Amino acid sequence: MGATIFAEMSALAARTGAVNLGQGFPDTDGPPVILDAAVAALRGGANQYAPGPGVPALRQAIARHQRRRYGIDLDPDREVVVTTGCTEAIAGALLGLVDPGDEVVVLEPYYDSYPAMIDFAGGVRRPVTLRAPDFRLDPTELAAAVSDRTKLILLNTPHNPTGRVLDADELVAVARVAIEHDLLVVTDEVYEHLTFDARAHVPLATLPGMAERTLTLSSAGKSWSVTGWKVGWATGPAPLVAAVTAAKQWLTFTSGAPLQPAVAAALDAGDAFPTALAHDLQAQRDQLVTGLRAAGLTTYLPEGTYFATTDVSDLSWASGGDFCRALPERAGVVAVPSEVFYDDPDAPGCGRHLVRWAFCKRPEVIAEAVRRLGGAD
Ligand code: GLN
Numbered sequence: 001m002g003a004t005i006f007a008e009m010s011a012l013a014a015r016t017g018a019v020n021l022g023q024g025f026p027d028t029d030g031p032p033v034i035l036d037a038a039v040a041a042l043r044g045g046a047n048q049y050a051p052g053p054g055v056p057a058l059r060q061a062i063a064r065h066q067r068r069r070y071g072i073d074l075d076p077d078r079e080v081v082v083t084t085g086c087t088e089a090i091a092g093a094l095l096g097l098v099d100p101g102d103e104v105v106v107l108e109p110y111y112d113s114y115p116a117m118i119d120f121a122g123g124v125r126r127p128v129t130l131r132a133p134d135f136r137l138d139p140t141e142l143a144a145a146v147s148d149r150t151k152l153i154l155l156n157t158p159h160n161p162t163g164r165v166l167d168a169d170e171l172v173a174v175a176r177v178a179i180e181h182d183l184l185v186v187t188d189e190v191y192e193h194l195t196f197d198a199r200a201h202v203p204l205a206t207l208p209g210m211a212e213r214t215l216t217l218s219s220a221g222k223s224w225s226v227t228g229w230k231v232g233w234a235t236g237p238a239p240l241v242a243a244v245t246a247a248k249q250w251l252t253f254t255s256g257a258p259l260q261p262a263v264a265a266a267l268d269a270g271d272a273f274p275t276a277l278a279h280d281l282q283a284q285r286d287q288l289v290t291g292l293r294a295a296g297l298t299t300y301l302p303e304g305t306y307f308a309t310t311d312v313s314d315l316s317w318a319s320g321g322d323f324c325r326a327l328p329e330r331a332g333v334v335a336v337p338s339e340v341f342y343d344d345p346d347a348p349g350c351g352r353h354l355v356r357w358a359f360c361k362r363p364e365v366i367a368e369a370v371r372r373l374g375g376a377d
Helices: 005-016 032-043 056-070 085-097 113-120 139-145 168-180 238-248 259-268 272-294 320-331 363-373
Strands: 080-084 103-108 124-129 150-156 184-188 214-219 231-235 298-300 307-311 354-358
Touching (some): 005 320, 032 259, 056 080, 056 259, 085 113, 085 150, 085 184, 085 231, 085 238, 103 113, 113 124, 124 139, 168 184, 214 238, 231 238, 231 259, 272 363
Parallel strands (some): 103 124, 150 184
Antiparallel strands (some): 080 231, 214 231, 298 307
């Protein structure tokens, strides 16, 4: 196993002093409510092992959040498990639910831990590609990816790296295929609060017939700007949550104790912070996309997440990877080549020439990156 693209690109940024628009993490802290609650928990003695499935206060707060925001009813004792970031929820779901030889249908481009964990579980991935410029999910291709060996569909919306927020038609297509073939769906919704232009994120679990077959994954990192805390969760039917909990015993056993009550406090404080964050991110998206276009880069407008995508093929680079590895020296900016998120980046409409830029940075940082790229600002 080599270094992930995120580790490679952040190291490149550190070495060259480039503006890092690669790895997706904000350069501002989360709100006082979450930080103060963490300090209080640290000072209040919450420093020994938490219960394996998570501290009850957090499981209850997660259930309240799902009820308040989406009308989803969960039993916090059986239908919620706390994980060490969504990354552990992904690992636990795949290790807990996929047997060797099972097939997993996954959206492509995919977040890089998906193929890694499908491999760890001994599963076989069947990618369904979202193609530029629209990155829409084609229901025919989705149906064609399913076989009698398919165990589950691994969904991600809002989608990293494309920034797509799947719409009602696409979600219905997923639900239809899952119900017809009696499949589970694991859906990574960590960017659930971070959508733009009044677009609503709809959890797949809210569609008819889906609650009983859908395991929903999310985390505090993106919504409350605490990506380094690594507090995530999985929610859904008790047997699916039990599978994640069982796998978790051998992954981390239990997640960081003082951060859990702090995340509970943030969830119970309501959605004002994530809503304001999404508003700010939308402005930062516009700033970056305008700047990249002014610099001559073909850029797609994302509907959510931290990320915008450009196509560098008309700049005569052999690949987005070549472009990204030259960019820090040439321009003092780091981005991530999306080619690593595809099985075959040279297939039609795939990502050999696509590059991902993070706009979860302060406006002055985005302005400096745009200036270095020659897009004025
Ligand atoms: N999810 C973030 C991204 O896509 C961070 C990934 C990571 O560092 N593993 O950039």
